[in-house]
Amino acid sequence: MEFKTIFQILKKYLSDGEDTPTFMRDLISMLTDVSEKDWDTKKDPSNPDRVSDDTLINYSKRGLSAKLARQIMYRTKEEYLIERINECPSGTREAMAKDFSSYDPSVNESNVADKAAGWIIECIRKKAGFVSEDQLSQQRWEQQSSDLKMKYGNYLLAEADNFCPICGRRLIAVRNSQSVPVYEVSLIDKTKDPTPENLLAMCPNCAANYQMDDNPKLQKELEAKKSVLSTHEQSIETLEDLPLEAGITGVVTRIKKLKEKDLAEAALDPKDLTKKIDPTVDIALYISVRTYVTTYFNKINQIMINLDKKNLIDYEEVQDQMKGIYRRLSKAKKSKAEIFNEISRKIQRVTLQEDIYCQIVVSYFIQRCEVF
Ligand SMILES: [Zn+2]
Structure with missing residues (x-):
């Protein structure tokens, strides 16, 4: 079905008397969370955050531009349009279904929202150059995704x-x-076999787009993301059986409560830190750890000693655990930045506190030489 046809029917029932540019704006923003100033199309000179009315009227006749379609394709959302149609009284939906029925006789009052949203997304997908495969290869693709879900979905x-x-x-x-x-399993490199290293779980919309998209840049990005995801997953497996004292939660919650004045008088100058993290190699990591150590080290030391005295934490045990975790990751040949991240994520899983406080704890153990 043509974009123009769908647009006219939707406008007739949803626009509440709005003019074409206003309803077009409304419709596009229902279909994507990309904001109007980023639509990257001909702007209204008097208001550069808005697209010109002429452009919008053009879209209503010829469909979105290929450029805009490509730009919003991975950010489309059908939910809002479906919701908006379903909010209409059933009489309105019935009339809308009747208008669509010459294109699809199976459309009725209860499925018109899903169908119309599906059609309009299909138009945008085609405009973006993602040509729908023939039905047979589409079915084959769906079958493949569902087989792969059975095999590797949970992983x-x-x-x-x-x-x-x-x-x-x-x-x-x-x-x-x-x-x-709610997901599909997609190949990253579509020319290669569906082995776990070449698969990603994706939302159904992105999976459908990616299936038809042969943009090599996106494939490269996905390969990079896959590598980060699988490295992280391996690290979790590596650390699975290593315990971490639940008492560490008390440390983190106390760190969270520290105020600027508590920290100001307790500063430490971490002179030897460069022996553990080489700033010429890991500058971002070095700066973060140095700042955390300078600010927090002495206070955390006090907190640890106090909690140990009260038997709320076994300080020696925690030190051993940290050493153990570090050794395991280091043996698995993780980089310093990866080790730092994985230990703070391990603390995060045990304490359920914000990442930033967990990173402060790791920095403390770096300065104490349990890590690095
Ligand atoms: Zn997605």
């Missing part, structure tokens, strides 16, 4: 931490108070 979801690596959308939805995974 790939965990590896992706339940987020789509392209658009960042969650891959788990809550429906009728139950959590359901």
Whole structure:
């Protein structure tokens, strides 16, 4: 179905008397979270944050420009449009379905929202140059994704931490108070075999787009993301059986409460830090750790000693655990930045506190030589 046709029918029932440019704006913002100033198309000279009305009228006749379609393709959301149509009284939906029925006889009052949203996304996808495969290869692709889900789905979801690596959308939805995974499994390099190293879990929209997209730049990006995700997953496996005292939570919560005046008088000059982290190699890591150590080291030391006295933490045990975790990661040939991240994430999993405080704890153990 043509974009123009869908647009006219939607406008008739949803626009509430708005003119074409206003409704077009409304429709595009319902379909994507890319804001208007970033639509990257001909702007209104009097208001550069807005697209010119002429451009929008043009879209209503010929569909979105290929440039805009490509730009929003991985950021489209059908939910808002579906919701908006479903909010209409059933009489309105019935009339809308009737207008669409000459294109698809199966459309009715209860499925018109899903169908119309599907059609319009399909138009944008085509405009972006992602040509729909013929039905047979489409079916083959769906079959492949569902086979791969059976085989590797849970692993790939965990590896992706339940987020789509392209658009960042969650891959788990809550429906009728139950959590359901909403994702597809996609090949990264489509010319290679579907081995776990060449697979990613993605949201259905990005998976459908990527399937038809032969942009080598995106493939490169996905390969880089896959490498980070799988390295992290390996590190989690590496550390799986190593315990970490739950008492560390008390340390982190106390660090969170420290005020500027508590820290000002307790500063430390970490002279030897360059022996542990070489600033010429890891400058960002060096600066972060140095700042945390300078500011927090003495205070954390006090906190540890106090908690140990009260038997809330076994300080020696924690030191041993840190050494153990570090040794395991270092043996697995992780870089210093990776080790720093993985230890702070391990602390994060045990304490469920914000990353930044966990990083401060790791920096403390670096200065104490349990790490690096
Ligand atoms: Zn996505």
